[in-house]
Every structure is written in structure tokens, then in C-alpha cells.
Amino acid sequence: MDVLNPLAFWFALLAIPIVLLYLLRLRRRAQPVSSTLLWRRAILDREANTLWQRLRRNVLLLLQLATLAFLVFALARPYVSAPGGPSRQIIVLLDASASMQAADVRPSRFEAARAQVRALIEALGMNDRMTLIAVDGTPRALSALSNDKVQLRAALDALRPTLSAANWGAAIALAAAVGAGSEESTTFIFSDGANADDLALLPGAARFVPIGESGDNLSLSTLALRRVRDGLAALVRVTNHGLRDEQALVAVRAEEALIDARTLDVPAGGAVEWTVGGIPSTARWIQAEIKEARYNLLAADDVAYAVNAANVARRALLITPGNLFLEQALAALPGLRTTRAAALPPEIEGYDLYVLDGVSATLPAGANALLIGAQGIFTPTAVFSDTAYVRTAPHPIARDLDWRTVSVRDAYRLAAPDWLRPVVEGQGGPLVLAGESPDGALRRVVALAFDLRRSDLPLQIAFPILIANSVAWLAPPQGLDIPLSVQPGEVVALPAGTRVTLPSGETVTLGTQGFAQTEQPGVYAFEAGQVRGAFAVNFFNVAESRIAPNPNLTAGQSSPAPAAEAQVAQREFWHILAALALALLVIEWWVYQRGLPTLGRRA
């Protein structure tokens, strides 16, 4: 306990005149009486009944001095500090990430943390202000520097835990912007500490309140579909993040039909993979689910979905004088139906992809094209033979591409527009270019500046990779460049007007902002004009599935020292003292007027 205004203690000197006045008052007036006989008896009677009588005058003095003491103390503005209590400015980082949904603390970690934050709100002093920040994928302040407990409670109650991973970096930036690090602020972090190593970067004094007890959790960490001879096969990987060996019953369904279920033995800290065959290729999506497990505290990662992209066929028009390597490479790509023509056919509209192998052609507006060799589109200006590999620029089509073993005899120097950027460069000039047209003549273009027949590229491992990457980039599997699986909370770049059917069956028509309602895991079907497709929202997040709490995390650059922390909460109580002083004054008046209550007086 300390005081804010120590100078007020000078008022205590008023006790001196009070005592002096009291001493003066004690000089009694002499009053002759006929006899003191009865008075002496009365005094004896009174004193025999109550010792207070002897002290009564002293009681008045003491009451006056106590009143003065309370008033002086109230003027000094004392405050108490409760250990761990709120400071004058409190920033609360409440972890709302997926791992907080673990049920090792009943009913859940998040609810336990919420209860603690609620207690902190209740303990707010009159001058305290609290900022409540929800930490999930997109951290945000629910209330800023508020002293309104009702508002704080409402904001806290409205908060729901998400399935996204906690973005601690953004949360720390937000907290710092609110005022963390200033002297009078303390940051409280309510979290299980999973994936929160960044907390040490938090400026200023902070206290980490660990939530959670156990790390037992099984997760479906992978669900992948691939085409096999007799349909589709699914790869299911179950990871055990806990410290105990575990058996899990995993079921795989194609849309609604149960395909297979099996009990998998998952060693502690390890993973088990299971390949499920016999899935009909007509299935639009499959679902895998951990049905039964003993030590599985987080439910969100027990289900996974995979969309069968193979049944959404893309059409490619290949115009080539004849190139077996190219035809084979295209035919091997799943979900691509290739039409081959030697010359430009009359009907060239409606293809997702045009592959021109040394042929000049006029393509429809907005077409995606893979241009190989010299064509009329980009006029070759020269031929160079200095084609030794120099570097590969980062680009989707260059993924996993190893050009070092590729030899090219000679290549054309193309008069390429600016938007066509080199991807693979030789010493003499670019060998592979790619780019997206800003105007509408073409959309995406990949250009090879050499004739395949004048290179050993078709024989290299790089060739199918380059073709697959190029096709995937030029004509994404769904016609739109949409990933097949996204994380909860991730924004999917669907065009405006797209109708999306949520897993719940609800249908949403999009504006221009893309689709952000991906909180719920499941399969989302969409329809954008002619294009139909689907994507899955999956909770594939090893960091969040690893729910083992980390109670020993250090938060803040200066973890509040116990002594400093003890001063965190400054709650003034001068008004209580003033009220007590008033009460004492009333008692003093009453004692003076009426005398102290006599004890055990006969009737």
C-alpha cells in the first residue's frame, strides 16, 4: 500500500491543536454542591457498570483523532496493489486460435481463458483501462482502452474461437500500437503457448497466463487424392502429437458413402499413412475422419476433406506438326482433355489452353497459350546459340524445374512485350518466358524461345515438370486459379457474382471482395458463370494440432518482476476513508450528546 499524495500528511499536524483544545477543555468548571456524597456514589455506580465512563472523554478525543487520521489518510490518496491484479492500462491478448478449442480444460481452454479474462474485467479499478485483443488468424482489438465493464464483457462474450492459427506477430504489433511497452501498461497473454514463440518480442512488461494441461491429440495431417487405374486412391495420414501410443478408428467416405474404415496404431509423436483404394472416380469429394480415439483433445483436426479435381476436365488445343513428347506429356496430365490438330481448325473457341508448337495462329481474346518455337506472335529478331544456363527466375512454372542438364542448340531472340518476363535465362538471352497480359488479347502466356527438336529438353526430367507446371498455371484445374484446399479463415479469390454453397447447404453470392467465409471445414462448391468447381477447407495445421501447452513461455521484454507486478493494480480507496471519517464524526457527536451506551444496565 502506498499513497499518491504524501504531502497531505502535513495535515496530521492538526492533531496538535485538537489535543491542545482537548486539554483546555479538561479544565473543569468548579460547581459547589450541597454534598458530593450522592455524586460520588453515582460515579461509582456508573463506573462499576461501565469502564467506558472513565474513558469517555478520552474516547471523544480518540474519535476526533481517528476522524482526523482518516481524513488525512484520505487526502493522501492511498491505494492498494493486489498481486497480479490489473494495472492502470491493461492489454489482454486472448488466444482464440484452434488449439484453444482443446478440451483438456473443461469445457475448453478458450472458455477457461475467457473466464480468467472476465475475472480480470471484474477486477478493473476506476481508473483502469483495458484493451482486449483476440489473437487468431487476423488479430483485432475488441475494445480499445475501455473502462466500460459492460462493453468489455459484451465484447468478450461475443468472441468465438476460430480454426485459424494464431498470428502472434500481428497481435504483438497491434498490442504495441495500443500502448504495450509504455510504463503504465501491462500485457496479459492468455494462451496455451502453442506456436507463440514470438511473445518474447512483445515490448514492455507482460505476463503470460498459461492455459491447458495436456497435449494428447490426434490429427488428420494429410488427405490427398490421386488417380489410379481403377478409380481414385486416397492417402490418409494420421499424426499423433501426444506422448502416448494411440489407436484411432479412421473412416473414409466418398461424398456420403462409407468407403473404408480401419483402426490405425499411431505411435506417440509419430504418424501413420493409409492408402485407401476403390474410390469411384465420379466422387466429387471425399472425407476422412478420426472416429474413435482415447486421447484426442482437439476435435477440429479430426476431419479432412479432399476435392476430386480430376473430374473437372480442362480442354486443351494442341496445334503441332507432330511432337510425340509433347503429346505424351500433355496426355499424362490428369484432368486435361487434349485435342490435337495439325493446323488451325475452324472452331478454336472454348479451349482452356492453346498449345502452339512452332505454328502461327490467331487466338481468341483472353486465351491462355503455351508457345513453343518461332511463331508469328512474337517476331524472332535473331538466333543465338550461347544457351548455357544462367538462372531461373521464381515463377510457378519453374517450380521443381532443374534446367542445368538441359541443352539447347540455338534459340530465337524474341521481340517480347514487357509483361513477358524471362523465367529461364541462358547466356545469350531468355529461353523460357512467362507472363500475364495486362490487355485482353491474351491472358497467360508461356513461351519457349527454342524449337523442342533442337534441344534435348524432351528427354530431360525437366520436360514433364515444365509442361505440367505450365499447364497448371495457364489452365488451372478448375478453370479458376483456386487452390483445392485452403485453411480455415483463408480468403479464396473467387470472382464477383460467384455462387458458393457452404458445407451447411447455405448459398452465398459473392461481391468483389472474394470469399472469406471459410471458417467451417468442409467442401465448398461454387459456380462462376460456366465454371463449376469446389474446394475444401481443411484444418491442416501442424502447429495448431500440436496442442501441448507451453507454460514456461517468456512474454514481453521485461517480464514484470514480482515486486513490480505487486504494484500493478493501484486501487485508490480514499472515498472509503472519507466515509469512515464521516461515520466517526457522527459517532463522536452521538457519544458527546448521549454518552456511551451503558452495558448491562438494570431496567
Add this chain to the structure above:
Amino acid sequence: MLTESLLNALRLLRLNAPRRRAGLYAGERRSPRRGRSVEFADYRNYTPGDDPRRVDWNIYARLERPYIRLFEDEEDLTVYLLLDDSPSMFWQAEEGDGLAQKWLCAAQLAAALGYVALATGDRVVVETAGGQRFGPRRGVASAALLIAFIERISVESRHRARAGQRLALNAWLKRCARDVRPGLAILISDMLDEDGATEGIGALAGKGLAVNLLHTLCPDELTPALSGDLQLVDVETNGAQDVSLDAGVLAAYDRQLSAWRAQVAAEVQRFGGRYVLVNTSQPLEAILLRDLRREGWLS
């Protein structure tokens, strides 16, 4: 000191002695002794030396044995008015030039009762604590002397009271008891004495005196109107007592006053006396003609 109307009313009254007392002279009171009045009382055997005039010859003629006729003897009554003139009797709450109401009342009571006694032929003796003595005197003619005596001691005792001389009740009453005959004693006092008056009353009673007490207390003693922090000074002993007056102390005083009065009354009654409390603020007529008549002192 006494108004004409009061004297007129007193003339019709007489003091009632509690029981028969032997007097010195023949008077108007029935004496326990057999005497020579006209009222027959009893017979007894003749013994030599008896006055032959008192032999009942009719009885002798019938029984041939002499019997003496006994008659009620009528004697006078000696009334001792014991007037306490200690300083406490001169006390009054508000200092003033005149006589204290308490003393005035006591003196008037003494004068009135003395007048009644003189008027009914009793012997009157007035003794004061200060040692002044009046009488014994008989006859209504002495009433003026009695009143003059009381007026004189009012002045003298007041001077002595100013000087603060303490007069012990016990010593005074015992001194009186040395020289009394059986009769009626009326003690007019506030009885405010540390040691009480038990021994004195006992000594008087041993001489055949019934001590009747007129307990004179003024309103400032019955219900004190004091307040605040005071140092109370006893006018007789000059002893000081600090007291902080509040409701509790006043209530305690009231209780102690009642207990003390009961104690004093019990002492008086133990020796055959009677007790009447006199609130000195009451009119004298009310005390004499109402209270004392109701109590049977006067009739």
C-alpha cells in the same frame, strides 16, 4: 416568617405523638402514668403510703378490702425541634444574596411546628447543629420568641455556612441526647452527611425520643440541572469530585438518590420514627396542611 393565614390554620392543629410519652408536668396529653385526671383507668391494691383520698370507699364497703382508683394522668409533651443548620442547608444552586430556599423552608417548618406545639401547650425545645438552643418553653406567648430565635440563627448560621464549617450529624444528635427527656423529636435536615445519622438517632431513641425526620431536599438535589464537565465542590468538606455529566450519570444519580432516601427512611423507622420527604420548592401550606396531615403528624 409565617403568614397570618398559615398561623390561623396552624392554630387548629396539634402535633400527634407517636405513642404516649411521660411528661414532666401535667398537660393536655395523656400520660402513660396514672394520674389525677377525671378519666378512670384502673384499680390496684392499696399499699401503705397511698393517698387515702384515692381509696374507692364503695369498693371497700362491698369487699372490705381497700383499692386505689387509678385515673389517666394528663401530662405535657416535650417537642424537640432539631434544626440542621449545617452549610449544606444553606446551599442553593444559583448563588444569591437571600437565604437559600432550602433553609428558608426548613426554618419555616421549624417555626410552624414550634408554633403548633406551643399553641397546644407542649414544651418546645429547639436545638441547632451549630449548638444554639431555644427553650424549653411552653405557651403560645413564646411563639414570638421562637420565631425571633429562628430568624437570629438564620443570620448567624448563614455566616458560619459561608465559612464552610462542617457539622457532623451524629455528633450533634448525640450531644442532644445527653440532655433530653422522653418526648417527640422532629429532625429537620437534609441528612447529607458522609457518616449518616444512625448513631445519633439511636442515641435519641435510647432516651425515649421518637425521631421523626423531615427530609428537606431542594429541587437541585432531587433533579440536578447540571451539565457538562464539572468539578463538584462539597460546601461542607470542600472535597472535589470531577464529573462529566451525561444522561448516564444523571440516571445513576437518580438511582443513588432513591436508594439513599430509602436507606435514610429505613434508619428512622427502625427507631420508631416517621419519615417525610420535603421538597423545599413546595409551598409551606402544602407541606404542613396537606402532607403532614396526611402522614398523621398533625391533626
